[in-house]
Amino acid sequence: MKKVYIDTMGCQMNKSDTERMLGMLSHFDYEETKIPEEADLLMVNTCSIRQLSEDKSFSAVGTWGKWKKELKKNIKIGFCGCVAQQKAEEIFKRAPYVDFVLGTHKIYALPEIIKRINNGEKVCECAETNKTEDDLAKNYEIERVKGVNAWIPITEGCNNFCTYCIVPYTRGRERSRQPELIIKEAKDALLSGYKEITLLGQNVDSYGKDFKDKNYRLAQLLRDLNALEGNFRIRFVTSYPTDITDELIKTAVESDKVCEYFHIPMQSGSTPVLKAMNRRYTREEYAKIVRKIRDMVPDVTITSDFIAGFPGETEEQFRETLTAIDEFELDYCNVAAYSPREKTVAAKWVDKFIPEDVKDERFQRLNKKIQENCLKSNKKYVGHEMEVLIENFYEHKGKMINTGKTRNFKTVHIESDMDLTGQFVNVKITEAKTWYLKGIQS
Ligand code: SF4
Numbered sequence: 373m374k375k376v377y378i379d380t381m382g383c384q385m386n387k388s389d390t391e392r393m394l395g396m397l398s399h400f401d402y403e404e405t406k407i408p409e410e411a412d413l414l415m416v417n418t419c420s421i422r423q424l425s426e427d428k429s430f431s432a433v434g435t436w437g438k439w440k441k442e443l444k445k446n447i448k449i450g451f452c453g454c455v456a457q458q459k460a461e462e463i464f465k466r467a468p469y470v471d472f473v474l475g476t477h478k479i480y481a482l483p484e485i486i487k488r489i490n491n492g493e494k495v496c497e498c499a500e501t502n503k504t505e506d507d508l509a510k511n512y513e514i515e516r517v518k519g520v521n522a523w524i525p526i527t528e529g530c531n532n533f534c535t536y537c538i539v540p541y542t543r544g545r546e547r548s549r550q551p552e553l554i555i556k557e558a559k560d561a562l563l564s565g566y567k568e569i570t571l572l573g574q575n576v577d578s579y580g581k582d583f584k585d586k587n588y589r590l591a592q593l594l595r596d597l598n599a600l601e602g603n604f605r606i607r608f609v610t611s612y613p614t615d616i617t618d619e620l621i622k623t624a625v626e627s628d629k630v631c632e633y634f635h636i637p638m639q640s641g642s643t644p645v646l647k648a649m650n651r652r653y654t655r656e657e658y659a660k661i662v663r664k665i666r667d668m669v670p671d672v673t674i675t676s677d678f679i680a681g682f683p684g685e686t687e688e689q690f691r692e693t694l695t696a697i698d699e700f701e702l703d704y705c706n707v708a709a710y711s712p713r714e715k716t717v718a719a720k721w722v723d724k725f726i727p728e729d730v731k732d733e734r735f736q737r738l739n740k741k742i743q744e745n746c747l748k749s750n751k752k753y754v755g756h757e758m759e760v761l762i763e764n765f766y767e768h769k770g771k772m773i774n775t776g777k778t779r780n781f782k783t784v785h786i787e788s789d790m791d792l793t794g795q796f797v798n799v800k801i802t803e804a805k806t807w808y809l810k811g812i813q814s
Pocket residue numbers: 530531532533534537538539540574575612
């Protein structure tokens with residue numbers, strides 16, 4: 373067997389692509405290694421959401437290029453993912469030791485690429501396609517990361533063109549995968565022992581909008597998955613606020629396997645900033661959606677994403693983001709300082725860019741607010757009995773700990789000498805920390 377090392381950066385969609393690529397490579401006698409120095413094939417699966425991730429990808433292949441020149445002439449190097457899709461042939465100019473460039477639209481072309489690079493060719497496969505990977509690569513397996521949760525992409529791409537976001541340029545227009553392929557993938561994952569299915573999409577709740585031949589949306593997919601046999605959980609991320617329908621919320625409530633968890637990026641608490649971002653809702657509309665979910669779904673966790681220092685954002689508008697986190701009782705939020713991305717509309721608004729020190733200061737204040745709210749949200753559960761799906765077992769400061777997630781996506785630590793990984797355990801919550809809960813098995 374030959375060895376392949378893949379350095380995966382960025383979001384869960386990239387991680388899922390890596391699992392698919394490893395599945396394809398297993399047909400060519402490649403097995404995964406976590407040690408880059410022993411690999412015959414080195415690949416980086418890149419993220420272009422921020423400049424920092426892009427720089428990291430070039431730094432990784434730069435190191436491998438040196439190894440290739442000085443130590444191991446036969447290694448092959450692949451540059452894949454979102455930066456590859458965006459820069460295509462340009463990659464060879466900046467990193468001439470790269471053997472192939474593979475964009476997000478073409479990961480199904482990997483087997484053919486391997487044959488070609490082994491014949492000494494340099495290959496760039498980045499043409500856009502409106503097909504999903506399923507259309508062309510039905511027969512390849514998926515080499516899933518070991519664990520309790522199986523990630524299953526249900527849509528690829530995005531049609532929204534938020535003015536800061538590179539995704540529509542790197543992942544293309546939105547395409548939904550066929551329900552029967554998703555359901556088969558879920559069945560296979562459950563048969564292999566996975567206990568949780570997470571449906572993935574840039575806008576998971578717009579699933580099926582592009583089907584011309586049927587009226588089949590996320591709510592129906594959840595119902596069909598919920599009907600599968602076995603004790604398992606279902607989650608779905610990421611939701612676009614205005615695509616969350618009453619039917620979807622109702623289905624989440626009525627389907628016993630669907631968890632009480634919604635991740636709904638708001639991005640800013642200020643309506644004028646949302647408009648500049650080309651987000652298609654106001655602060656009030658977002659509030660209405662969150663309120664509806666809280667009314668309909670008991671003990672629901674709602675998390676969000678925010679950007680600090682979007683071009684033109686005033687101090688007053690930034691404060692509206694802080695008040696939104698409080699007002700909507702958001703349980704946890706991811707935060708990023710604005711990073712201009714080539715090709716996007718906002719990247720051209722140079723005269724409105726916020727100075728780095730101001731952006732950084734807002735970023736810190738947002739993080740502080742999130743810490744406070746996260747602790748507040750966790751404290752609500754002290755004394756409660758909660759079902760925890762155990763994900764990990766490890767030693768920490770001389771004690772053995774099981775960690776897992778509740779249905780509503782709270783992380784729980786339980787001290788226990790027994791490895792409970794993969795089990796559903798009833799836990800009494802005894803203490804709330806900022807980022808997790810502590811509990812005892814009941
Ligand atoms: S909805 Fe906006 S932020 Fe999300 S992927 Fe699409 S363009 Fe990017």
